[in-house]
Every structure is written in C-alpha cells, then in structure tokens.
Amino acid sequence: MTDIVAVYDVLVVGCGPGGFAAATQSSQAGLHTACVDQRASLGGTYLVDGAVPSKTLLDESYFYRLLQQRELFEQRGVRLPPARLNMQVAQAALKQNIERLGKVYKSELSKYNVTVYNGTAAFKTPHRVEIVQHGESGLIVEAKYIIVATGSTIIQCPGVAIDEAMVVSSSKALSLDYVPPRFSIMGGGTIGLEIACIFNNFGSRVTIIESQSEICQNMDAELASATKRLLQSQGIVFLLDTRVQCAERDAAAQLNVTLLDKRSKKNFAHQCDVLMVSIGRRPLLEHLNISMIGLSEQDFVENVDEQTQSLSKFPHIKPIGDVTLGPMLALKAEQQASRAIQSILSAGSVETSNFNFPPNVLYCQPQVAWVGYTEQQLVSSHIPYQTGKAFFSQNIRYNTLMPQKDTAVPGFIKVLVGSRDLKILGVHIINSDANELLPQASMAVSLGLTAHDVCKVAFPHPSLSESFKQATQFAMATAALPSINVRE
Amino acid sequence: MTDIVAVYDVLVVGCGPGGFAAATQSSQAGLHTACVDQRASLGGTYLVDGAVPSKTLLDESYFYRLLQQRELFEQRGVRLPPARLNMQVAQAALKQNIERLGKVYKSELSKYNVTVYNGTAAFKTPHRVEIVQHGESGLIVEAKYIIVATGSTIIQCPGVAIDEAMVVSSSKALSLDYVPPRFSIMGGGTIGLEIACIFNNFGSRVTIIESQSEICQNMDAELASATKRLLQSQGIVFLLDTRVQCAERDAAAQLNVTLLDKRSKKNFAHQCDVLMVSIGRRPLLEHLNISMIGLSEQDFVENVDEQTQSLSKFPHIKPIGDVTLGPMLALKAEQQASRAIQSILSAGSVETSNFNFPPNVLYCQPQVAWVGYTEQQLVSSHIPYQTGKAFFSQNIRYNTLMPQKDTAVPGFIKVLVGSRDLKILGVHIINSDANELLPQASMAVSLGLTAHDVCKVAFPHPSLSESFKQATQFAMATAALPSINVRE
Numbered sequence: 001m002t003d004i005v006a007v008y009d010v011l012v013v014g015c016g017p018g019g020f021a022a023a024t025q026s027s028q029a030g031l032h033t034a035c036v037d038q039r040a041s042l043g044g045t046y047l048v049d050g051a052v053p054s055k056t057l058l059d060e061s062y063f064y065r066l067l068q069q070r071e072l073f074e075q076r077g078v079r080l081p082p083a084r085l086n087m088q089v090a091q092a093a094l095k096q097n098i099e100r101l102g103k104v105y106k107s108e109l110s111k112y113n114v115t116v117y118n119g120t121a122a123f124k125t126p127h128r129v130e131i132v133q134h135g136e137s138g139l140i141v142e143a144k145y146i147i148v149a150t151g152s153t154i155i156q157c158p159g160v161a162i163d164e165a166m167v168v169s170s171s172k173a174l175s176l177d178y179v180p181p182r183f184s185i186m187g188g189g190t191i192g193l194e195i196a197c198i199f200n201n202f203g204s205r206v207t208i209i210e211s212q213s214e215i216c217q218n219m220d221a222e223l224a225s226a227t228k229r230l231l232q233s234q235g236i237v238f239l240l241d242t243r244v245q246c247a248e249r250d251a252a253a254q255l256n257v258t259l260l261d262k263r264s265k266k267n268f269a270h271q272c273d274v275l276m277v278s279i280g281r282r283p284l285l286e287h288l289n290i291s292m293i294g295l296s297e298q299d300f301v302e303n304v305d306e307q308t309q310s311l312s313k314f315p316h317i318k319p320i321g322d323v324t325l326g327p328m329l330a331l332k333a334e335q336q337a338s339r340a341i342q343s344i345l346s347a348g349s350v351e352t353s354n355f356n357f358p359p360n361v362l363y364c365q366p367q368v369a370w371v372g373y374t375e376q377q378l379v380s381s382h383i384p385y386q387t388g389k390a391f392f393s394q395n396i397r398y399n400t401l402m403p404q405k406d407t408a409v410p411g412f413i414k415v416l417v418g419s420r421d422l423k424i425l426g427v428h429i430i431n432s433d434a435n436e437l438l439p440q441a442s443m444a445v446s447l448g449l450t451a452h453d454v455c456k457v458a459f460p461h462p463s464l465s466e467s468f469k470q471a472t473q474f475a476m477a478t479a480a481l482p483s484i485n486v487r488e
Numbered sequence: 489m490t491d492i493v494a495v496y497d498v499l500v501v502g503c504g505p506g507g508f509a510a511a512t513q514s515s516q517a518g519l520h521t522a523c524v525d526q527r528a529s530l531g532g533t534y535l536v537d538g539a540v541p542s543k544t545l546l547d548e549s550y551f552y553r554l555l556q557q558r559e560l561f562e563q564r565g566v567r568l569p570p571a572r573l574n575m576q577v578a579q580a581a582l583k584q585n586i587e588r589l590g591k592v593y594k595s596e597l598s599k600y601n602v603t604v605y606n607g608t609a610a611f612k613t614p615h616r617v618e619i620v621q622h623g624e625s626g627l628i629v630e631a632k633y634i635i636v637a638t639g640s641t642i643i644q645c646p647g648v649a650i651d652e653a654m655v656v657s658s659s660k661a662l663s664l665d666y667v668p669p670r671f672s673i674m675g676g677g678t679i680g681l682e683i684a685c686i687f688n689n690f691g692s693r694v695t696i697i698e699s700q701s702e703i704c705q706n707m708d709a710e711l712a713s714a715t716k717r718l719l720q721s722q723g724i725v726f727l728l729d730t731r732v733q734c735a736e737r738d739a740a741a742q743l744n745v746t747l748l749d750k751r752s753k754k755n756f757a758h759q760c761d762v763l764m765v766s767i768g769r770r771p772l773l774e775h776l777n778i779s780m781i782g783l784s785e786q787d788f789v790e791n792v793d794e795q796t797q798s799l800s801k802f803p804h805i806k807p808i809g810d811v812t813l814g815p816m817l818a819l820k821a822e823q824q825a826s827r828a829i830q831s832i833l834s835a836g837s838v839e840t841s842n843f844n845f846p847p848n849v850l851y852c853q854p855q856v857a858w859v860g861y862t863e864q865q866l867v868s869s870h871i872p873y874q875t876g877k878a879f880f881s882q883n884i885r886y887n888t889l890m891p892q893k894d895t896a897v898p899g900f901i902k903v904l905v906g907s908r909d910l911k912i913l914g915v916h917i918i919n920s921d922a923n924e925l926l927p928q929a930s931m932a933v934s935l936g937l938t939a940h941d942v943c944k945v946a947f948p949h950p951s952l953s954e955s956f957k958q959a960t961q962f963a964m965a966t967a968a969l970p971s972i973n974v975r976e
Binding site: 059060 | 539548551552565567568569581585592930937948952
C-alpha cells in the first residue's frame with residue numbers, strides 16, 4: 001500500500017459551491033485543509049455543466065430573442081436590422097467564461113492555502129482516502145475530518161439510452177454547438193424548462209414531455225398556471241400526462257419517439273432531432289467506495305445530524321450538498337458547508353441563513369420567482385391569510401422600460417399576509433428579472449416582518465419593487481383596515 | 489362675482505404624484521373631493537416633462553448604446569448590424585406613452601369619483617378658490633380643506649435667457665426631436681446628469697458645466713468619485729469650478745458661451761448647439777394668488793406642521809410635495825399626501841413610510857444608488873462604523889449576464905455597519921439596475937436591521953443581490969468576529 005503523502009485537519013471531497021465554501025472557510029479558520037475534485041476545471045456541476053452555463057445561455061438567448069422584436073423597437077425610433085446567431089462562437093465564449101470562473105475558484109483556494117488534488121477519491125479507512133489521478137496509482141491522504149461534497153448526477157431512464165448524440169443529458173444539451181430544428185425534452189422540472197427556453201429562443205421547435213398532469217407542482221397554482229401560459233406564448237409545446245416509452249434513430253437520422261398518452265392509454269409517435277432526458281438527479285457516491293468503510297448510500301440520506309452535518313456512524317465524516325436529502329441547490333450546499341466547518345470549530349451558535357424559506361427562481365424571461373408559502377399550503381395548513389396582488393403594468397418604472405413582446409401573461413406580484421398578525425407569509429412574482437425583486441420578499445418572509453414593516457419602508461421611485469409595497473398594501477386593505485391603496 | 493359652483497370637503501390644487509395620491513385617498517375615505525390641474529394631461533412635471541420622460545429616454549438611450557457594443561456581442565456569437573435612431577419617432581412614442589399614463593391618472597380619479605377641473609386655481613378667500621379655464625371667467629369652488637400640490641418650476645439664470653430654442657429648460661430638452669451635435673448642460677445635479685446621459689448615448693458631444701468643484705455633493709465621496717469616472721468613461725466632459733457668464737447665438741447659428749474658470753479667474757469661450765439650464769427648481773406658487781389671503785411664499789417654507797401638513801396661519805390649507813421644504817421627490821409628496829389626508833380624517837396614528845432614509849438613484853447605467861449614511865456623515869457624527877465592500881465582478885449572476893462595455897468603473901456595493909450594534913447604517917451601490925438592488929438595503933436601514941439579520945436571509949442564487957449579503961459579511965468580518973467570508 002502506498003505511503004501517506006499528507007495529513008490534514010480537513011479533506012473536502014468535491015469542489016462545487018459547497019466544497020469550495022467548506023474548504024475556504026476551513027482554511028480561513030486556521031485548519032490545515034485540502035480538497036480533491038475529479039475535474040480539471042473546478043466548480044462542480046454548478047459551474048461546469050449546470051446552473052452557470054444554463055443561466056449564461058438563458059441570458060444570451062433572451063437577448064437574442066429581444067433582438068427579434070424589431071417592429072417594437074422601430075415604433076420607439078430604433079431601427080434594427082436582423083441579428084444572426086453563431087452557436088459555435090457562443091459555445092466557445094461560454095467555455096472560456098467557465099474556465100475563467102474555475103480559475104477564480106482555484107486562485108481563491110490557493111490564496112487560502114488549500115491544497116487542491118485533481119482526481120477521484122475513495123475511502124480506504126474511515127480517516128484515509130486514496131486519490132487516483134489520471135488512472136495512476138493513488139496517493140493516500142489522511143484527515144481528521146472528511147467533508148463529502150461529491151454532488152449529484154442525472155437519473156437514467158429505462159428504455160431511453162443516453163448516447164449524448166441524439167439522446168442527451170442536460171450537461172450535453174448545454175454544450176451543443178448547433179441549434180437542433182426540433183428539440184424535445186423529457187421532464188418538465190426546472191432544468192428541463194430552462195433549457196427549453198434556451199433552445200426555443202435560439203429557434204428550435206421545443207416540446208416538453210411530462211408524465212405528470214402539470215408542470216411546476218411545487219409552485220403556487222396561480223403562478224404555475226401563469227408560467228405554463230407564458231412558456232406556451234413563447235412557442236414551447238407541452239405534452240402533459242405523457243410518458244416516453246422508447247426512442248429510436250431512423251434511417252433519415254431523426255429520432256422516433258414512442259409516447260404513451262396516460263389518459264387515453266394509447267401510444268403515439270413523436271419525431272425530433274434531439275431528445276434531452278431530464279427526469280431528475282441522484283447523489284453521486286460511486287467513486288467514493290463507501291462500502292469499504294461499512295457505509296451505504298442510505299446512511300447519507302437518513303443518518304445525517306442537522307446541526308453538525310455529521311454521519312451518525314462516523315461523526316468525522318460530514319456530507320453536504322446534493323449528496324444529502326432535500327433540494328439540490330447551491331444555496332443549501334453552502335449553508336451546510338458553514339454548519340460543517342462551524343461544528344468542527346465547535347463554535348457556540350451556528351449562524352447560517354434561514355433555509356426554511358428558500359428563494360426559488362425559474363430563470364426564463366419574464367422570470368418566475370417565489371418565497372414562502374403558496375396559497376395551497378396555507379389552505380391545507382388552515383392558516384388564515386389575505387391576498388394582495390399588483391400588476392406591473394400599473395407600475396411607473398415598468399412603463400419607462402423598453403417594451404417587451406412577451407406580455408401574453410401580464411406580470412404580477414402576489415403577497416400573502418397572515419390575517420392574525422399581518423406577517424408576510426409568501427410572495428409570488430412573474431416579471432423580468434424577478435430574481436432581483438425577490439430578496440426584499442425573502443427578507444420579509446425569513447425575518448418574520450409584517451405588512452406594517454414593509455409599508456414603513458420608502459422604496460426607490462420609480463422602481464419595480466414599489467409593486468411589492470403596493471401588493472402588501474392591497475393585502476392589508478382586504479382586512480378590516482381603512483382601505484387606503486396608495487400608489488407609491 | 490361668480491356664484492359658487494360647488495362645495496367640497498377637499499380641493500386638491502395640482503395633480504402630480506402628490507396631488508393624485510391626496511385626491512384618491514381623500515375620496516376613498518369618503519370625503520367629497522375635487523382636484524384642479526392647469527394641464528390637460530395629468531401627472532404634473534413628474535409624468536409630463538420630468539421623471540417619467542427622463543427615465544423613459546434613459547432606458548431607450550442605454551438600449552441604443554448597448555446595441556453599439558457590436559464587437560462584444562459578436563464575441564458571444566451574436567452578429568448585429570448597426571442600429572439607426574429616429575429621434576422624431578422616439579419622441580412621438582414617448583408622447584403617446586405619457587398621454588396614456590395621464591389617462592390612467594384620469595380614469596383612476598374618475599373611478600374614485602374625484603371631480604377634475606382643468607385650469608389654474610387662485611385664492612379668493614381662505615376657503616374659496618377661483619378656477620380659470622382657458623382664460624375664461626372663473627368658477628368659484630369652496631372647500632373645507634385645500635391641499636396645495638402645485639409643484640415646482642425651474643430656476644432661471646441671470647444673463648442666460650432661456651429661449652427654448654438654443655438655450656433650453658430640462659422640460660424642453662426632454663422633448664427635443666433631434667440630437668444636437670454638441671449639447672452642453674449648466675448644472676451637474678441629478679437632472680443635468682441624467683439628461684447628459686440621454687444625449688451622450690444618442691450621440692451628442694455632451695459637456696457638463698458645474699460651478700462647484702465636484703458633482704453629486706450629497707453622495708458618499710467614494711461613490712461620487714466613481715460616478716464621475718463612470719460618466720467620463722462614457723464620453724461626458726466635465727468643466728468643474730466653472731461658471732456660465734453669458735450665452736449668445738452667432739451668425740453661424742451656434743451658441744457662444746462665455747465661461748469663467750473660478751480657479752484661474754479667467755474667462756474662456758465654449759461653443760455648443762444647445763445649452764440646457766438646470767441649476768435647480770423652486771416652488772411654483774405664482775398662479776395661486778396667496779397674497780390675496782395674506783400668505784407669503786415664506787409661509788410655505790417655514791410654517792408647515794410636520795404631522796398634519798397644515799399651514800400655521802390656516803390649518804385647513806395643507807401644502808405637500810415640491811412647494812414644501814426638503815428634497816423634491818415624488819416619494820416625499822406621496823408621503824405628505826397620506827399625512828395630510830390622515831390628519832383630515834383625524835386618524836389616530838399616522839402611518840407613513842420612514843422618510844428619514846430616502847432611497848436615492850441616479851438612473852444612468854450602471855446605475856448609482858444609495859440609502860442611509862455616507863462615510864463622511866458617519867465620521868462627522870462620530871459614529872463608529874465598519875465597511876464591507878463587494879465587487880460585482882466576483883458575483884456569479886453578474887458573470888452569467890451579457891457583457892457590458894461600460895466597465896471602466898467596476899461595479900460595487902459598500903455596506904456601512906455600526907461597530908457597536910452591527911446595524912446597517914448605509915448602503916452605496918454602483919451597478920446595472922441598482923435601483924432594484926436598493927430596496928433590500930432600504931428595508932435594512934429604515935427598519936433598523938443588523939448585519940446578523942441580513943446574514944440570516946437566504947438570497948436567490950445566483951443573483952446580484954447576493955453581493956449585498958457578501959458585503960455585509962465583509963463588514964462584520966472587519967470586527968472581532970471569526971473571519972468567515974462565505975461566497976454565497
């Protein structure tokens with residue numbers, strides 16, 4: 001067996017947002033820290049083939065879509081000849097951007113004196129890990145604490161083999177350097193919807209195939225319905241209650257997909273050029289060889305202490321991020337990283353963000369964003385509430401911005417306020433860049449602020465955020481209060 | 489003397505944002521209400537020839553400027569032929585938009601049964617006002633309460649006569665249907681700077697002539713310096729410590745302006761095609777004939793009760809908005825409108841927004857926005873504080889957005905936190921659409937939240953607003969706290 005090459009206080013396995021946060025915080029706190037990642041470019045799925053490429057291409061594709069609104073701009077006095085897209089150049093620029101950001105991760109780690117290993121890590125003993133680089137014989141590293149931040153991978157679909165040519169994963173879709181004429185997507189979750197928007201904006205004919213009867217089932221029903229209408233108005237086709245049976249390439253190099261209509265129980269044929277499978281993600285633990293130390297995947301799901309992020313079998317092993325239960329969000333991974341490091345430091349009170357109310361965003365444009373309770377959750381929990389809804393078409397700032405073509409669904413903000421104490425319980429928004437309108441709502445919901453508190457704040461004038469205050473005032477006015485709906 | 493045509497509980501003179509808020513709130517509360525405005529299109533300077541046209545043209549001009557960044561888009565795979573501007577069409581669209589919004593004001597007033605008179609109002613007795621429409625013999629209207637919301641007008645400059653042809657007011661500048669090759673502006677306040685940006689973006693050579701040694705003197709010094717560098721990098725020329733002596737049109741139809749360099753005390757010549765005078769605004773009271781009832785302009789400045797908005801000589805007369813002391817902001821007018829109506833209703837507690845911390849925005853792009861104390865104010869008030877500063881270039885969301893050319897000044901957010909209690913005392917931002925990043929800062933400052941509170945909130949990920957949290961964490965870390973600068 002190879003000698004131990006190094007001993008650390010903390011070894012972080014995986015350098016996505018969670019692993020990165022854990023490694024830098026650990027080192028900043030004076031702990032001797034290393035981190036290992038199997039990819040040359042750091043940042044994990046989040047940075048390399050997930051959120052960052054998706055958001056980057058979304059922004060570019062909506063810019064490209066905006067440029068198609070030539071008649072609207074001409075009415076405003078700006079004559080715009082047609083723009084042309086070169087997807088190869090777009091992909092090259094994206095790749096460069098990701099590499100640049102990966103280097104930022106690397107230089108930050110180096111700034112904090114974190115040793116970075118490139119390779120896969122596998123347990124040898126509870127405190128020892130073998131790192132294999134490029135298939136070469138491994139280094140053995142020992143650590144007092146091991147943080148497992150190995151992330152997640154896609155769930156395969158039986159009968160629909162991913163060949164990364166015509167049947168692709170989301171990672172591959174985000175690196176396609178051409179725009180398929182017909183792009184179909186299996187799965188109507190956030191990942192599927194966002195990639196649908198990208199290719200729809202770039203000119204593909206996009207179809208979403210979803211086995212459930214509705215998309216966005218965790219959304220407030222009104223918001224989900226608006227979202228579907230919005231995406232339909234942009235040209236995306238939805239096949240709901242529909243299951244993919246199999247997909248086969250034919251002689252004409254098109255993909256013949258057999259679909260099952262769950263209501264009529266009949267099969268029907270569907271053709272496309274590329275089919276993306278995005279039916280979910282699962283924890284990625286296979287390289288780690290956890291069985292070697294008597295652990296199962298189930299231990300990572302069931303037996304993690306919420307305060308210390310420790311496995312009950314081995315308290316020095318702390319899983320964070322997508323390998324743990326709950327939403328697979330960078331935000332969660334980063335919060336768990338802070339908890340893990342603080343528990344190692346035995347810091348008294350572990351102060352992390354209030355993740356009971358995670359902010360949610362669908363990065364289409366107009367964006368869909370929400371925080372806190374949905375109306376359905378309030379009803380089923382028997383919490384009495386009042387609703388205030390303001391339309392952005394009545395917002396002065398909205399009316400000073402360049403017009404948007406995608407107004408089939410009027411943008412709105414809905415504020416749900418508890419009837420008893422007027423606390424802000426939930427906020428649901430559909431509008432351009434709603435992700436930047438959400439933070440004030442997140443503050444209100446997670447700090448337990450009331451409608452009165454929000455009304456005390458002077459909002460920038462004119463700004464889209466004034467609609468938050470207006471909707472809050474409307475929500476208050478539906479109570480037995482004097483009915484004053486100030487437009488301000 | 490004409491007969492009294494109507495008797496009201498409340499007559500509102502002037503229908504800008506303040507007058508509109510007063511009239512609708514008054515009527516909603518069950519008071520018999522009328523309002524009078526001298527213009528056919530309602531909304532006051534704010535809507536007709538001030539903020540709304542300015543913000544609309546700013547947005548359009550920055551969009552036009554964005555379209556010039558052709559090489560940056562080409563690097564991203566989007567080939568864009570040159571765009572062309574037709575300022576006549578742009579102005580026609582703007583006019584149509586303003587008329588549409590004016591009609592919204594009108595239909596809201598009609599919805600609330602507010603009688604609207606078109607004409608000028610002049611006091612006959614303390615409770616009676618004559619309304620003159622189109623110079624025709626007046627109607628006499630009587631009211632228990634009279635709310636004076638007549639707004640403000642520009643201050644003239646001795647020696648520089650405004651002819652609204654070559655020497656123009658800001659109102660005229662905002663309605664110019666051509667782009668002057670050389671556009672010079674007297675006065676480096678917010679109005680001057682925003683209109684400078686509009687014409688600079690549309691292609692004018694813009695010069696700002698300011699008699700003080702710095703622009704934006706109410707800004708945090710670091711922010712003001714960044715703002716000047718930003719506008720300079722966009723091509724705007726600043727002549728500081730410089731006074732306009734006179735301006736004369738020459739035979740070649742150009743304007744010869746004589747300037748005084750205050751430092752060298754020497755005159756020098758300056759040529760331009762249009763000179764805008766924007767050295768400030770003053771309350772507009774002349775049509776109101778206040779001397780008839782023994783009032784002077786000074787009474788409006790000095791003798792207004794802050795709780796009830798009442799004049800001390802005539803408590804039933806309540807001035808609001810630009811005719812009163814303080815910043816000339818729609819926000820202030822609307823707040824005072826609420827106070828005035830609530831005092832008429834004798835409502836117990838007057839609940840209005842906390843105007844001690846007004847949010848401030850300069851609507852250039854990147855925008856400049858701030859709320860609360862500047863560093864200079866904290867130093868001179870001997871309030872111990874800590875600074876946290878985050879650059880948007882390190883923000884993930886920023887890195888997924890289409891690149892901007894105007895990066896000569898890197899966008900940042902600076903959070904000032906009280907050393908003793910860690911309260912958020914001031915927030916200063918320079919970045920795109922900073923007006924929508926400011927609300928969470930306004931909430932923190934005006935509700936007295938601490939850095940701990942902000943750190944408890946889960947911010948949308950990725951979003952620009954995460955930099956607010958990061959800067960807040962940096963500010964905390966400069967204290968004797970464990971130095972954990974989480975990037976999240």
